[in-house]
Amino acid sequence: MSGTQSQATASSLQICRIMRPDDANIVGNVHGGTILKMIEEAGCIIGTRHCNTQPGDRCAAQLARVERTDFLYPMFIGEVAHVSAEITYASKHSVEVQVHVMSENILTGATKMTNRAALWYVPFSLEDVDNVTEVPPIKYASPGQEEEGKKRYEAQKMERLETKERNGELLIPVSAPEPYTVGFSQSSLIHLVGPSDCTLHGFVHGGVTMKLMDEVAGIVAARHCKTNIVTASVDAINFHRKIMKGCVVTVSGRATFASNKSMEIEVFVDADPLIEAEKGKYRAVTAFFTYISLDKQGKPLSIPPMKLEGDEEQRRFEDGKMRYLQNKAKRLADKERQQ
Amino acid sequence: MSGTQSQATASSLQICRIMRPDDANIVGNVHGGTILKMIEEAGCIIGTRHCNTQPGDRCAAQLARVERTDFLYPMFIGEVAHVSAEITYASKHSVEVQVHVMSENILTGATKMTNRAALWYVPFSLEDVDNVTEVPPIKYASPGQEEEGKKRYEAQKMERLETKERNGELLIPVSAPEPYTVGFSQSSLIHLVGPSDCTLHGFVHGGVTMKLMDEVAGIVAARHCKTNIVTASVDAINFHRKIMKGCVVTVSGRATFASNKSMEIEVFVDADPLIEAEKGKYRAVTAFFTYISLDKQGKPLSIPPMKLEGDEEQRRFEDGKMRYLQNKAKRLADKERQQ
Amino acid sequence: MSGTQSQATASSLQICRIMRPDDANIVGNVHGGTILKMIEEAGCIIGTRHCNTQPGDRCAAQLARVERTDFLYPMFIGEVAHVSAEITYASKHSVEVQVHVMSENILTGATKMTNRAALWYVPFSLEDVDNVTEVPPIKYASPGQEEEGKKRYEAQKMERLETKERNGELLIPVSAPEPYTVGFSQSSLIHLVGPSDCTLHGFVHGGVTMKLMDEVAGIVAARHCKTNIVTASVDAINFHRKIMKGCVVTVSGRATFASNKSMEIEVFVDADPLIEAEKGKYRAVTAFFTYISLDKQGKPLSIPPMKLEGDEEQRRFEDGKMRYLQNKAKRLADKERQQ
Secondary structure (H helix, E strand, O other), X not given: OHHHHHHHOOOEEEEEEEOOHHHEXXXXXEOHHHHHHHHHHHHHHHHHHHHOXXXXXXXXXXXXXXXXXXXXXXXXXXXXXXXXXXXXXXXXXXXXXXEEEEEEOOOOOOEEEEEEEEEEEEEEEOOOOOOEOOOOOOOOOOHHHHXXXXXXXXXXXXXXXXXXXXXXXXXXXXXXXXXXXHHHHOEEEEEEOOHHHEOOOOEEOHXXXXXXXXXXXXXXXXXXXXXXXXXXXXXXXXXXOOOEOOEEEEEEEEEEEEOOOOEEEEEEEEEEEOOOHHHOOEEEEEEEEEEEEEOOOOOEEOOOOOEOOHHHHHHHHHHHHHHHHHHHHHHHHHHHHHO | OHHHHHHHOOOEEEEEEEOOHHHXXXXXXXXXXXXXXXXXXXXXXXXXXXXXXXXXXXXXXXXXXXXOEEEOOOOEOOOEEEEEEEEEEEOOOOEEEEEEEEEEOOOXXXXXXXXXXXXXXXXXXXXXXXXXOOOXXXXXXXXXXXXXXXHHHHHHHHHHHHHHHHOOOOOOOOOOOOOXXXXXXXXXXXXXXXXXXXXXXXXXXXXXXXXXXXXXXXXHXXXXXXXXXXXXXXXXXXXXXXXXXXEXXXXXXXXXXXXXXXXXXXXXXXXXXXXXXXXXXXXXXXXEEEEEEEOOOOOEEOOOOOEOOHHHHHHHHHHHHHHHHHHHHHHHHHHHHHO | OHHHHHXXXXXXXXXXXXXXXXXXXXXXXXXXXXXXXXXXXXHHHHHHHHHOOOOXXXXXXXXXXXXXXXXXXXXXXXXXXXXXXXXXXXXXXXXXXXXXXXXXXXXXXXXXXXXXXXXXXXXXXXXXXXXXXXXXXXXXXXXXXXXXXXXXXXXXXXXXHHHHHHOOOOOOOOOOOOOOEXXXXXXXXXXXXOHHHEOOOOEEOHHHHHHHHHHHHXXXXXXXXOOEEEEEEEXXXXXXXXXXXXXXXXXXXXXXXXXXXXXXXXXXXXXXXXXXXXHOOEEEEEEEEEEEXXXXXXXXXXXXXXEOOHHHHHHHHHHHHHHHHHHHHHHHHXXXXXX
């Protein structure tokens, strides 16, 4: 059986699954969160597998960061999602996993690449959960490949340090907000972490967290646009602190920026150890999600302009605009390079 | 990326997934049913994909038969299940899919073949669901392989015809209760308490119990009314005894009263500690649910009158009527007070 | 909605979630049980949180009672359910949580209050599960508020005592079958087919049916053996008739044969089109599952002998023995061929 062999090579993996009604919104578009969760499951398996290929403490690969991810095409109920993951770089204490997602319509045979993502994992010892273990080296096809990986490693390391600070703010509710204001679409949900949300060792899967983040961001976008909205991209996400079994997770989202074709939503994840309350609530993750609005034929609609209130919202809008312009410039540059 | 290519070959497929607490029993053994479900998902994808590789009506591959399957080794929570499926024979109107399941311990690297299965699928047209479509031929590695497949095909065809007859018998030779009687709509379900049903400390969430109670009451109401029914109210529910992890919960419901606009269903919850059986089965909760019946526009329909049999049913009906009249009076009083 | 403001204070809480296809019936009405489950989740979080705000034993709030609840308006798939919970009274050993549920159509902005509920929780020590701990006092806005709460507390206490007695009765006054008989372990479950159980075209996935069959067979085996049981094999399964969306599926299992090391369970699947009832109930699948019993180290245990009653059970036992011997012979033959 040819399939069996490919499992043996520790450095690649394929997951696939039919998309079901609960994976999608009422119009049939698969939630970005469903795809992020599958991507992370593949990354977690391949990362944990690789980090355990040498003697010593057994360890679990914990998600530390997801690079900026674009959702290139929508996926629909009934299609098969194929997620392929590959380890592409290993530093002393982390691995980079690159993931591709294809959608396959098994009735027509049509396939499309819907996502590309890069995730960073750090292995924690199972004997001592605060102890980061060493990552076995991988073989590179060429010295250039290793060099490229090292550059990506240094760049993300820098960014992770930078964002660690941005973590203080809380969402403040507004009384009877006007439509199109930030207060109007602002949303938050609470989730009690259950056993199937966790790894065998009691830590919440990064994919579970990302799925909740996408759910809240989607509600914010739908409240603002009142149309069928879909995830267009997710900015790099850093996972600063682990979330454990028995926590209550509060996920909050607010609109920060809207261009004509897309809107940006900032999402915060706070963890609250329910019983050991003395440990205190802490900010675990923050990220920016970008959504687009679609009509019934799946064509893009323009986004209603945001009504900004106060200097703070104005400042965030300007910051969002900067990110928007940078991403746009980067996309154009990538396109030109490919031609 | 090499993984992407293997998708293109229409005749093989790999699914993999980490086994979670909800996939297993309390001791950590993955349920056979979890594995059977994954096997069938792989078979369904590959079968549907193959049957749509030629022009003509689009079709869905429907499972027709699973050959005898052995579970060679147990699988555990935290292991990765790899399911590989391959089309191994095609007759004019059916395909045989052979599936292998491997378990992989990603911490130790140990892998085991836990199952081998063979499934037969028949393609049904999506335009006309009763119409079986033709299966495209497959290429065999050798003429011997085709011959072997044909033998398996003939053998299973014979067996399917044989068992078709044995299928008439019903487990409980019900003396067919008359429509609109209490016996006709009476229903009960069994639920094996899983990890996600429980608090961190092994007690079933009250909300899980109430959801099961509503499910049974809804089935009773739908069997009686044969329409779209919705929950209108729930009487006070007392939780006298805790239900623990590892219990089997039996939830039973029976109609007690019907007015023109609503019907009342009494629901019982019994807990049965499966393993510590010396503790004995006990009644954990009882409650009354009230349902109304709606037409396609969501407007209330009248409830078919109940056919009562015996004094006991008559007494329960009178009690239900009392509750109904009391609630009605209370609602009216509340309304007046609010004006 | 004022509830939004209060997230920060420990004594109030908001949960929200989009209603998904699996939360509703085929017409799109969210199940009452889905809402009850959300209400209780909010109550459990806020209750547990409050009871742990003072030093001493950590504890879990256990649901003791839900007051009568009305479902004022239906909720639909795609709407967002907002559940706000607030602690409104604390006695020495219990807390009252009041919950409001709003539905929000995020496309039109329309909101409706769909439910109001009051739940009573009792905190149990996590160190000693039978020990009720003390509840920290709460602050009341006015002395009148405390007085009102106390009245509600006394009223529910009285009612709980009253209903405690009514709880002895069993639905079907079973003439308590003897252990190890077929009647003793015989089990059946009802499952309302949901969207995620089905293909895009409304047919139940074969894998979903097999998972339910394994679940029932496992309950039969556990009731007979009272140990950790695992699926050892499944005989060939034929799927004679399709099962469609909106059906109620009844899955029943009974022990047919037991050798020293394994037991065989026959499983029946009956489909019942709930709304188009004129189509009638039909037998969709039957199969034989074989289970083995394991001790805590995972070693096989012997199966308690079955107590057979009547000729019919004796006949089925002989048939089962035949299958058992045939399979054993076949396994031996396969083994020899492979050597």
